[in-house]
Amino acid sequence: MNIAALVSGGVDSSVVVHRLKEQGYDPVIFYIRIGMENEQGFVDCPSEEDIEITTYIARKYGCKFEIVSLHQEYWENVVQYTIDTVKRGLTPNPDMMCNKLIKFGAFEQKYGKDFDKIATGHYATTTEYHSKTFLSTAKDSFKDQTYFLGQINYMQVSKLMFPIGDLYKKEVREIAAQAKLPSATRKDSQGICFLGKINYNDFIRRYLGEKKGPIIELETGRKLGEHQGFWFHTIGQRKGLGLSGGPWYVVGKNVEENIIYASRGYDTEAQYGKTIKMRGFRYITEDLLGDLRSQSANIFFKIRHTPDFTAGKIRFEPFSVKTEKPSISSLEKEDGIWIIESEEPLQGIASGQFGVVYDSNRKLCLGSGIIS
RNA sequence: UGACCAAUGGUGUAAUGGUAACACAACGGUUUUUGGUACCGUCAUUCCAGGUUCGAAUCCUGGUUGGUCAA
Numbered sequence: 102m103n104i105a106a107l108v109s110g111g112v113d114s115s116v117v118v119h120r121l122k123e124q125g126y127d128p129v130i131f132y133i134r135i136g137m138e139n140e141q142g143f144v145d146c147p148s149e150e151d152i153e154i155t156t157y158i159a160r161k162y163g164c165k166f167e168i169v170s171l172h173q174e175y176w177e178n179v180v181q182y183t184i185d186t187v188k189r190g191l192t193p194n195p196d197m198m199c200n201k202l203i204k205f206g207a208f209e210q211k212y213g214k215d216f217d218k219i220a221t222g223h224y225a226t227t228t229e230y231h232s233k234t235f236l237s238t239a240k241d242s243f244k245d246q247t248y249f250l251g252q253i254n255y256m257q258v259s260k261l262m263f264p265i266g267d268l269y270k271k272e273v274r275e276i277a278a279q280a281k282l283p284s285a286t287r288k289d290s291q292g293i294c295f296l297g298k299i300n301y302n303d304f305i306r307r308y309l310g311e312k313k314g315p316i317i318e319l320e321t322g323r324k325l326g327e328h329q330g331f332w333f334h335t336i337g338q339r340k341g342l343g344l345s346g347g348p349w350y351v352v353g354k355n356v357e358e359n360i361i362y363a364s365r366g367y368d369t370e371a372q373y374g375k376t377i378k379m380r381g382f383r384y385i386t387e388d389l390l391g392d393l394r395s396q397s398a399n400i401f402f403k404i405r406h407t408p409d410f411t412a413g414k415i416r417f418e419p420f421s422v423k424t425e426k427p428s429i430s431s432l433e434k435e436d437g438i439w440i441i442e443s444e445e446p447l448q449g450i451a452s453g454q455f456g457v458v459y460d461s462n463r464k465l466c467l468g469s470g471i472i473s
Numbered sequence: 474u475g476a477c478c479a480a481u482g483g484u485g486u487a488a489u490g491g492u493a494a495c496a497c498a499a500c501g502g503u504u505u506u507u508g509g510u511a512c513c514g515u516c517a518u519u520c521c522a523g524g525u526u527c528g529a530a531u532c533c534u535g536g537u538u539g540g541u542c543a544a
Contacts, residue, residue: 194507293507335508345484345497
């Protein structure tokens with residue numbers, strides 16, 4: 102079996118190579134460059150160390166190694182998407198787009214297509230069910246990264262391998278240490294990958310500039326202060342408002358009038374919601390929930406990357422009542438709203454983020470939609 | 474112009490003679506492959522000048538600034 106392993110130079114993907122070799126495979130290692138180096142002086146992405154380590158890993162395990170650049174694709178799909186989304190007042194999720202469009206999208210088309218499988222260092226697993234492959238959660242629920250994979254499709258999931266999905270992070274580090282991998286003690290990467298050391302606000306400012314507007318208390322309509330542009334704040338956010346007497350949280354925005362609404366105090370009602378409305382929900386593998394317009398289904402879900410799942414019920418409401426055929430397969434294409442009623446109130450439900458739905462055992466990752 | 478009141482860190486308050494407290498913000502860090510949340514840490518000798526006192530943010534005098542009422 103031909104396997105392409107996506108290796109970044111971090112512990113996780115290093116151990117992927119180790120495990121694949123252990124299992125008797127001979128993967129070809131790919132390092133994907135996605136930095137923004139040529140873009141308007143935004144040279145960053147200290148990828149040298151990453152590449153050094155990946156080279157070392159490839160040599161140590163005797164694997165073929167290729168560095169490929171998907172920089173162009175990344176810019177056009179992920180960075181542009183991020184800027185556009187923020188501009189519209191929504192909260193983007195670049196890392197989900199990166200998985201969907203770059204690692205398993207552009208990479209597949211250009212290089213991955215020649216391989217039987219693509220292996221990555223995601224904390225996730227796949228499960229055979231109904232003789233089909235489902236994306237499923239990792240053994241280490243704290244590190245579970247299925248949320249970021251919620252947008253991939255069946256073609257992608259059936260080609261993926263997650264060699265460390267059945268390990269705890271601790272075990273991965275131990276394996277790396279035993280194998281004396283240079284990445285054994287490296288700090289986990291975090292934050293939007295393409296930004297590297299660039300500050301998020303600086304990035305936004307660079308492309309969207311600044312535009313002063315009022316911050317208004319939602320409950321009273323009182324003007325509390327000024328912001329530098331609604332795009333610097335997202336729903337649920339506390340940091341950055343600069344208002345005293347708080348804590349203040351962003352609870353709403355008016356994009357047309359450039360207004361940010363805030364609410365004061367811990368656990369105020371305005372910060373929470375129990376209803377999550379989604380558009381464009383898609384199942385990754387297949388519909389296991391049945392006809393959601395006649396009957397809601399019990400599920401677990403996440404509205405952001407968190408260790409815990411929230412229990413709720415999902416249902417579907419078509420826009421027009423006139424459609425009569427309740428055919429399950431047509432459900433995906435039908436226009437309407439998927440509604441999750443959460444069992445507990447959630448803080449910071451932000452439009453533009455994805456709602457990722459899991460089965461009632463918190464095992465299978467069924468699909469996702471955009472929160473509207 | 475007169476009277477009265479107030480004046481503490483970026484903000485709002487606390488400490489009324491015993492050596493500056495609390496919250497928010499900001500900054501730094503931890504957690505997190507989004508943004509964010511949460512958690513931890515840092516941040517003032519009290520408007521100015523004199524005086525009383527062993528000792529003053531707290532008392533007195535003058536000034537400066539702000540506010541309220543009077544005109």
